[in-house]
Amino acid sequence: MPELPEVETTRRGLAPHVVGRHVVTVTVRQPRLRWPVTPQLARDLPGRRIDALTRRAKYLLLAAGDGHLLMHLGMSGRLRIVPTDTPAGLHDHLDIRLDSGQVMRLNDPRRFGCALWLQHPPDEHALIAGLGPEPLSPEFSGDWLYARSRGRRAAVKVFIMDAANVVGVGNIYASEALFEAGIHPSRPAGRIGRVRYARLAAAIKQTLARAIDAGGTTLRDYIGVDGGTGWFQLSLAVYGREGQPCPRDATSVRRRIIGQRSTFFCPRCQI
Structure with missing residues (x-):
């Protein structure tokens, strides 16, 4: 399972490609992940500018206006940046197409990851609300x-x-x-x-x-x-x-x- 260093490495690799870009389309090939990917994601995210990509614990948070996409890589998930015309593989469940001509693609063979569209502050979500301090923060000692x-x-x-x-x-x-x-x-x-x-x-x-x-x-x-x-x-x-x-x-x-x-x-x- 990807742990905090792997998730932070993923965040750092993705950020230069996604922050400041606008989402063109969202394609959900398999909505049955750990929790269902709701239709609101493909409806609400396109047209928005990605303002930031942050991490809380092992969760990635993509901020887009007043909404956030909360993502977890589960046991075997990975996120990649690929050209728009790259054919999807068997376990490529989610594509976020950007105005740069690239796609942020979620591959998750075991489907234990998640992609949740939030329309309230992420800190209020049940997955995040009870978490302790970040280990690399001044609050942890x-x-x-x-x-x-x-x-x-x-x-x-x-x-x-x-x-x-x-x-x-x-x-x-x-x-x-x-x-x-x-x-x-x-x-x-x-x-x-x-x-x-x-x-x-x-x-x-x-x-x-x-x-x-x-x-x-x-x-x-x-x-x-x-x-x-x-x-x-x-x-x-x-x-x-x-x-x-x-x-x-x-x-x-x-x-x-x-x-x-x-x-x-x-x-x-x-x-």
């Missing part, structure tokens, strides 16, 4: 994590993957940030002190920033706007490295299921 974690018995890895506490820390990046902070992923969130949470918040910021700079992580499905893959997988310290030596102390990296997800860690340097 060790003090925030410390305050949110008091009394929590859940494993810290589960805690930081909860979007109500901080958005966008997916499975790969949670394992990597906890390794950088030297915190065992199964330690109860409420038993971690303020100083260690400051270290963890810094590790989350650093890990995600590095992943964005590398264009995200390609392990299975993710492909960028330009058809290329992300490169952060070449820098992974523990994720997917079960049985291989820890880059700090050469202890074998272990794997454990925490919160129903595979979790990778060093049993010696993460306590």
